[in-house]
Amino acid sequence: MNKSYSVLPCNGLDKCAGCVSKEVALLLTEETDSKIICPVFYRVADAKYNKLLQETPLLVIDGCATRCASKLAAEKNLKITQKINISEEAKAAGLTLSDSLRIGDTEKKLAENLVKKLIEKERTRTENESSEATESEATESEATESETTDHVTTKKEAYEIYKKDKFVFRLPKKEGFYFNENDVWAYVTGRKARIGVTDYAQKSLSDIMFFTPPAIGAEIEQFEEAGNIESGKAVFEIISPVSGRITAINESLLEAPELINQNPYEEGWIAELELTDFESDKELLHSFEGYFQVMKRKVDEFHV
Amino acid sequence: MSESTFMGVPRDQIDWSPRIDYDKCNYCMECVEFCPHQVFEVHEEEEQKFVVKNPNNCVVFCRACGKTCGVDAIDFPNKADTTKHIKEIRKEMGENE
Numbered sequence A: 001m002n003k004s005y006s007v008l009p010c011n012g013l014d015k016c017a018g019c020v021s022k023e024v025a026l027l028l029t030e031e032t033d034s035k036i037i038c039p040v041f042y043r044v045a046d047a048k049y050n051k052l053l054q055e056t057p058l059l060v061i062d063g064c065a066t067r068c069a070s071k072l073a074a075e076k077n078l079k080i081t082q083k084i085n086i087s088e089e090a091k092a093a094g095l096t097l098s099d100s101l102r103i104g105d106t107e108k109k110l111a112e113n114l115v116k117k118l119i120e121k122e123r124t125r126t127e128n129e130s131s132e133a134t135e136s137e138a139t140e141s142e143a144t145e146s147e148t149t150d151h152v153t154t155k156k157e158a159y160e161i162y163k164k165d166k167f168v169f170r171l172p173k174k175e176g177f178y179f180n181e182n183d184v185w186a187y188v189t190g191r192k193a194r195i196g197v198t199d200y201a202q203k204s205l206s207d208i209m210f211f212t213p214p215a216i217g218a219e220i221e222q223f224e225e226a227g228n229i230e231s232g233k234a235v236f237e238i239i240s241p242v243s244g245r246i247t248a249i250n251e252s253l254l255e256a257p258e259l260i261n262q263n264p265y266e267e268g269w270i271a272e273l274e275l276t277d278f279e280s281d282k283e284l285l286h287s288f289e290g291y292f293q294v295m296k297r298k299v300d301e302f303h304v
Numbered sequence B: 001m002s003e004s005t006f007m008g009v010p011r012d013q014i015d016w017s018p019r020i021d022y023d024k025c026n027y028c029m030e031c032v033e034f035c036p037h038q039v040f041e042v043h044e045e046e047e048q049k050f051v052v053k054n055p056n057n058c059v060v061f062c063r064a065c066g067k068t069c070g071v072d073a074i075d076f077p078n079k080a081d082t083t084k085h086i087k088e089i090r091k092e093m094g095e096n097e
C-alpha cells in the first residue's frame, strides 16, 4: 500500500509558488492515500483534522519564504515530519516560476518531480523506522558513542546564568567552549570540535520545529553556514565558529529538534567537525567572558 | 552608534550587507519580508521599490535573505576578505591601546 501523509499546503492563491503547493498536494492525494488539510479551514476549526493529524505523518508545503504553512503548524503545535518549500525547490532545480497564477508546463513538471521525491522519502523514512525498531539497541549506543560526547556532558554548576524577566539564559563556563557573535558555540578538544547554538539563539527563536543538518563530509570555512534550524518565528542559519570538515551530525535532532530548546549545549548539539585551522579561527572567537557580555547586551536589546 | 560592534570592531568599519542587482530583481519583496533587522526600506511609490537603508543593521556573516531570492539578485561581500579585514582592524586597535 502507498505511504501517506497529512498534507498542509500553504495554498497561497496570489502567488505562483502557492498555486504549485496546491498542485503538489493534489497529486499526492491522487497517487497515495494522503489527505489534504485546508489551511484556511484548519485555522478556524481544527477539530476536523485532529484525528488525521494523529494518525499520519505531517508534510508541510510552503510556497515562499514567508512560510505561512510552517507558521500555521507552529501555531498549532504540530509535529512536522517532512517539509518542502516550493520556491527553494524551484531554485535548486534551476527553474524560474512564472508570474501567472495558473500553473504552466514548467510548474506542472516541478510538482510531479517533487511528488516523486516525497513518495520516495516517505518510503525510506518508514523503512528506516521499522529497521530502527529492531536494531534500536545498536543505534542507541552509536548515538551516544562519539568521541567528544562524554566530555561535553556539563553539570548544572557549569553554567553562568543571566536572567531577564522570566527568561533564563545559560552559558557554559567550561574551558574549551568558544563562541562567535552569531550565537553559535564550539567546544574544542584537540583537533575536533562540536558545535551548537547558544541559549540566546534558541530562546529568541522559541519552539524549534525543524533542523536542516550540514552535509557530512562537507568542508566548511569559518563563518560559513552549517545547516539551519527553524521555528514558527524564523529560520536561523547556523554560522560555524570554526573551519573544518563535518564528521557527524546530531541525528536525534532530525526526529526531535526540540532537544535544542531543552539544552542547546548538551543533547541539542548540532554537528562535529575535524578542525583545519583553529589557531586562526580563534582570533575571531570569544571565550566565555567575552560572549557573556555580548549575550547580556543582546538579551537587553531584544526585549525593547 | 559606537556601541554597535562585531568582535570589538565598530560595526561601521565592517562592510557587510546584501548587494542587490536591480537588473535581475523582480521586486517580489521576499528578502525585505524575510529580514527581521530593518536592513531594507520599502519605497512603494518609486521604481526601485526598496533600498538597503541600514547596511550596518545587517548581521555580519548572515546571508539568509540571499536564499529567499528566486532570481539570485542578492550578493554578499567576500567572506574571507571580510574576515581578514576584521582581524587587521583588531590588530591595529590592539597596537593603539
Ligand code: SF4
Pocket: B017, B018, B034, B035, B036, B037, B039, B057, B058, B059, B062, B063, B064, B065, B066
Ligand atoms: S543577510 Fe541576514 S541580516 Fe543581512 S539583510 Fe539579509 S537577512 Fe537581514
Ligand code: SF4
Pocket: B020, B024, B025, B026, B027, B028, B029, B030, B031, B032, B068, B069, B070, B071, B072, B073, B074
Ligand atoms: S528576493 Fe530577489 S527578486 Fe525578490 S525583491 Fe529581493 S532581490 Fe528582488
